[in-house]
Amino acid sequence: MSVSYILLIDFCGTVVFAISGAIAAMERKLDVFGIIVLAFVTAIGGGTIRDVLIGNTPVTWLRDPTSPILILLATFAAIVFRRTFNNLSRTLLIFDSLGLGLFTVTGIQKGLAINIHPALCIALGTITGCFGGVIRDLLLREIPVLFRKEFYASACIVGGVVYLSMAPFFSVAVAQTATILVVCILRLLAVKYNWRLPSVP
Amino acid sequence: MSVSYILLIDFCGTVVFAISGAIAAMERKLDVFGIIVLAFVTAIGGGTIRDVLIGNTPVTWLRDPTSPILILLATFAAIVFRRTFNNLSRTLLIFDSLGLGLFTVTGIQKGLAINIHPALCIALGTITGCFGGVIRDLLLREIPVLFRKEFYASACIVGGVVYLSMAPFFSVAVAQTATILVVCILRLLAVKYNWRLPSVP
């Protein structure tokens, strides 16, 4: 049951990140193919880097066509329903934040499953959550989201600490759900209230 | 015989992409070392990402020095004969298109060899064909060729469909040769006639 819940989280993350990539591409007026490429890169970039780092190859999306199919469907939906989002950049933010929380959890889980040190699993979760967006930004030649926005990777790290703190006391599914909510809400609050980390004077 | 034909295709792709990387570097007035680095990156970038994604490590060029030697020779030839190309950017286009077709085929072939789903092999062929050029563009801080030029990755995808459609009816070598020609010719025609994919209004 826990396995199927983590799979569900992974598929949800794939769908919301694909939509966020497609929206970013439509904002930049890319052609249809560019929209599909950006949706793919954003949705599978973080998980692919994670799989490569831990040696889980062929990487997940090459072994199972579910994710690529979901990405194509999500991209298609994003194109069709683009007019219903009355504010593209706000919609992008919400999907991006949700994906961040979902993928942070799958990254931590994959690390724990192969006995990587818990503190390093937080790093792995952060990479899984953030690097789809970083590759998307590199390809669009924008400042990577990591440096541009306050509380992006930091939200993943806080979420990771929440996960590891809850794991001994609650069921896996409860700890995972709480972590997703913490990452997503922290990120949304940070953008709404313009929270910033201090820079060094 | 089929194995040696695919090896030949791989070596030809390496040589033409090395030349395309060297020409791009000479257009940008990089020094000798920069020319060699760009030739290497363009020639082995796509295949390296493919090998890493499917877990074929150490990656091919680390196990067999043939490709690095070919790249050095091709770079040397590109520098010596640079004056015979009376139009650098047209020469670059031809070599780049040829490499795209050659590497798309090697990527599909490597995927099929380890029983990856045929549709995903097309993605793998596209990555093998395109990502040498994408890394080259990222290092030169240009807009990645993927987004800049109409019918780049799209040509690889059409080529992949041709390959899989022909495979049941023709010998492997025939299907491979046809695919190389389709990708290369599609790309050249697209540039000549300025074909574009539609963007979303």
Next chain:
Amino acid sequence: MSVSYILLIDFCGTVVFAISGAIAAMERKLDVFGIIVLAFVTAIGGGTIRDVLIGNTPVTWLRDPTSPILILLATFAAIVFRRTFNNLSRTLLIFDSLGLGLFTVTGIQKGLAINIHPALCIALGTITGCFGGVIRDLLLREIPVLFRKEFYASACIVGGVVYLSMAPFFSVAVAQTATILVVCILRLLAVKYNWRLPSVP
């Protein structure tokens, strides 16, 4: 004993590259988290790419938390003592050059250990030495250090030749120490006297 000397070299390289990444981030006025991210990327980028290319996965830093801990401590030290460096860019240069020499040696050594062709081990050492800095520059959207500065990767290649020439006649530790000094001194002299490789007319 040789194993522990190479480990010592690896840890020293990690520390000096972490400091160089942290200094680059402070020069760009990034926030505290951005400083930590850049220190990590610069310190583990080259070794991570090397590990992925040779299939040494999970990559080193995921199996042993020593490097991540050292990076955090080095970043903390760089922030605290930033005022004692009266010239940030000169300090950055010295740490960067030292890291280049140290990581070139660890890259060559890891390649030789799995019987990769010696000439390709030089390429592996060069990648290990250079790519932490290249990723750092890509994330900061600067011209990659590879193309910007004369005698960067070239110094690694000369160092690699020195290593392989000395290996049959001297102990491993002596060859390694000489290589580190050659790479670091070549790089510092090249910057001081503005050595450049010729470009193609």
